[in-house]
Amino acid sequence: DIQMTQSPSTLSASVGDRVTITCRASQSISSWLAWYQQKPGKAPKLLIYKASSLESGVPSRFSGSGSGTEFTLTISSLQPDDFATYYCLQYNTYWTFGQGTKVEF
Amino acid sequence: EVQLVETGGGLIQPGGSLRLSCAASGFTISNNYMNWVRQTPGKGLEWVSVIYSGGGTYYADSVEGRFTISRDTSKNTLHLQMNSLRAEDTAVYFCARGRSNYFDYWGQGTLVTVSS
Numbered sequence: 001d002i003q004m005t006q007s008p009s010t011l012s013a014s015v016g017d018r019v020t021i022t023c024r025a026s027q028s029i030s031s032w033l034a035w036y037q038q039k040p041g042k043a044p045k046l047l048i049y050k051a052s053s054l055e056s057g058v059p060s061r062f063s064g065s066g067s068g069t070e071f072t073l074t075i076s077s078l079q080p081d082d083f084a085t086y087y088c089l090q091y092n093t094y095w096t097f098g099q100g101t102k103v104e105f
Numbered sequence: 106e107v108q109l110v111e112t113g114g115g116l117i118q119p120g121g122s123l124r125l126s127c128a129a130s131g132f133t134i135s136n137n138y139m140n141w142v143r144q145t146p147g148k149g150l151e152w153v154s155v156i157y158s159g160g161g162t163y164y165a166d167s168v169e170g171r172f173t174i175s176r177d178t179s180k181n182t183l184h185l186q187m188n189s190l191r192a193e194d195t196a197v198y199f200c201a202r203g204r205s206n207y208f209d210y211w212g213q214g215t216l217v218t219v220s221s
Contacts, residue, residue: 043211046208049207055209094165095142097150
């Protein structure tokens, strides 16, 4: 099974900050990685797919990079609506999620 | 507009059975692959099962032999039959539509609590 290790688990930030979240795969997954945002009591929302492709309607301050085993989600300038928990998902072999990163004030 | 609405969750005793449903609108489920994903505070998000457009099904090891995914194309509804439920199956269960092997749309989830 492919394991996904996400870091940090919690991130304290302020509006306007540049935020970076990392996801590492236990083996190469090429670019088969997606990023999701989840707010309490809500379903996950797709932000990025294929490591760096921005989902339609998602603000351009979100970006993704990486390939192989190391991936990054970057929020260029954190907005009040961005305080949430973020998850990575590998879909190279079945599906495995990272443990999540809570972005808090 | 794509919408997914899960129903059927509730409190069930260990060893019991429950059937979840996911009513889809805005697209045809048989043209897509559909998934169940669950979420717990302790284990986070865990993929549970998939049904492909051709009808093939796969399951996570943790539910293999106990859960069955199916679909009713006449009602555009996805189901998850859960038998021999255990405490560790307690979770919020989401249905999610597959697109190019990742999940694009999710329902709001339904809570399953397995407890005596």
